Amino acid sequence: MSALASTLEPTDGDVFERIAQAIGRHGYAVMDAVVPSALLDSLFVHLCNLPGEALTRAGIGREDDHQLNRFVRSDETRWLEPGEAVADEFLGWMEQLRLGINRRLFLGLFDYEAHYARYSPGAFYRRHRDAFAGGDSNRVLSTVLYLNPSWMPEDGGEMLLYADDELSIVERVQPLYGRLAVFLSEDFPHEVLPTRRTRYSIAGWFRVNGSLGGHIDPPR
Numbered sequence: 001m002s003a004l005a006s007t008l009e010p011t012d013g014d015v016f017e018r019i020a021q022a023i024g025r026h027g028y029a030v031m032d033a034v035v036p037s038a039l040l041d042s043l044f045v046h047l048c049n050l051p052g053e054a055l056t057r058a059g060i061g062r063e064d065d066h067q068l069n070r071f072v073r074s075d076e077t078r079w080l081e082p083g084e085a086v087a088d089e090f091l092g093w094m095e096q097l098r099l100g101i102n103r104r105l106f107l108g109l110f111d112y113e114a115h116y117a118r119y120s121p122g123a124f125y126r127r128h129r130d131a132f133a134g135g136d137s138n139r140v141l142s143t144v145l146y147l148n149p150s151w152m153p154e155d156g157g158e159m160l161l162y163a164d165d166e167l168s169i170v171e172r173v174q175p176l177y178g179r180l181a182v183f184l185s186e187d188f189p190h191e192v193l194p195t196r197r198t199r200y201s202i203a204g205w206f207r208v209n210g211s212l213g214g215h216i217d218p219p220r
């Protein structure tokens with residue numbers, strides 16, 4: 001069975017069940033129309049109305065080597081801050097997903113952080129992993145929600161999800177409006193191919209509690 005699935009207007013409980021099931025079986029899920037459409041529209045309007053300078057060149061990890069960054073990725077990002085109505089609604093939905101996944105898969109997901117991302121024409125993000133075994137990011141499960149109305153294949157900007165061995169592509173994800181990708185952060189190298197149109201997404205990460213290992217969780 002493929003993890004690629006789509007449905008019309010499922011109930012939320014069913015949605016969390018299906019996402020958890022796909023992650024349990026395949027390590028990832030790509031699903032359409034799972035985030036409520038009113039929430040999608042609020043996020044899209046919020047993102048489109050942000051002043052251009054609200055989004056800034058994205059960094060890699062915690063060091064700040066801009067030369068390297070420019071080679072690896074050229075998107076611009078802005079964190080979703082709790083306290084903003086739209087952000088709170090989205091973070092609330094992700095909190096339900098967190099609880100639903102923990103209930104079914106016992107991943108011990110502890111919190112969630114997310115940012116808006118804008119890829120201007122020509123922008124890309126080379127193949128990378130969101131977390132490494134033994135690394136200090138505590139990221140366990142990555143999410144990407146796409147907000148691009150009437151996206152066409154010739155617009156580029158696909159996300160390629162690779163197998164752990166980095167040899168085979170397990171999924172090619174068009175950044176279609178309302179599509180949600182969820183995958184185990186350590187297990188799936190992935191990349192964003194150069195986009196030809198401005199491309200919007202919200203990337204987020206469920207994390208485990210870093211302080212459990214006896215050290216304080218570093219700030220992002």
Ligand code: OGA
Nearest residue numbers: 125130144159192201203
């Ligand atoms: C990321 C990322 C993928 C995408 O921000 O780490 O891999 O499709 N984003 O936007």
Ligand code: MN
Nearest residue numbers: 128129130190
């Ligand atoms: Mn990534």
